[in-house]
Amino acid sequence: MQKPAPILVADRFPALLDQLLALLNSLSEAEWHQPTPAPGWSVHNVALHLLGDEISILSGKRDRFSEAHVSLDSWDALVAFINQRNAQWVQAARRVSPRLLCDLLRYTGDQVNAYFATLDLHAMGGSVSWAGPDAAPVWLDVAREFTERWHHQQHIREAVNQPGCMQAYFLAPVLAAFVHALPRTYRDVDAPEGACITLTITGEAGGTWSVVRYPQGWQLYTGAPEQPHARITLPQDTAWRLFTKGIPPDQARRSASLLGDINLAEQALETISIIA
Secondary structure (H helix, E strand, O other): OEOOOOOOOHHHHHHHHHHHHHHHOOOOHHHHOOEOOOOOOEHHHHHHHHHHHHHHHHHHHHOOOOOOOOOOOOHHHHHHHHHHHHHHHHHHHOOOOHHHHHHHHHHHHHHHHHHHHOOOOOOEOOOOOOOOOOOOEHHHHHHHHHHHHHHHHHHHHHHOOOOOOOOHHHHHHHHHHHHHHHHHHOOOOOOOOOOEEEEEEEOOOOEEEEEEEEOOEEEEEEOOOOOOOEEEEEEHHHHHHHHOOOOOHHHHHOOOEEEEOHHHHHHHHHOOOOOO
């Protein structure tokens, strides 16, 4: 086993944006109003949310523009704040037409992609909250942004019955980023030092990762020992939906294979790799 390699996806954002805009520009008026897997949000709403993400990156990270400080003292408070913020943006932006929205997404998307290309991906940045409270390398933050754009585009594609961007070029780095939530998932699990849980995601975009218990906490690795304490196997389509709260753990369990210490294996089904 070894430490996970950096997930370098800055050069993949343009292709993902092109996929999104080709899809959106092909939609009928009725399809813009189709409900998506994101509860209460239509295709139009999800596209507006993506625009809001781009504006936040450009204003907050590129331009260093600060909003009023909000003190958040817990995970639940962070989730509530993000949900409220997202809802306020979508509500305020609903008058934006689909045509204008596509134009704005191209304008902001190209600028965000150019900004990501300037970053030192190996420097340390802020935390990726669903992976843990500590500072994270910039590459993980950028990979998190890639997962955000990928899974919301997937919501739109499912709403209008269009094939998803399931090629390994897109999905493999998404899954590799999502599994960085595993140490946080196991943070409160009582297990002996050296305990190892292995997750295998099957499919072209999948892979194998393990988390190991040390005195200072759980650590993530790629690969697996010969005999982990617990092993869980998930199809890639189940894994991404589980990690983004698209399906509940009990539904994911029906397509999972669990071996060894079942209680330790089942904890992996509690993994969440998004904030809200």
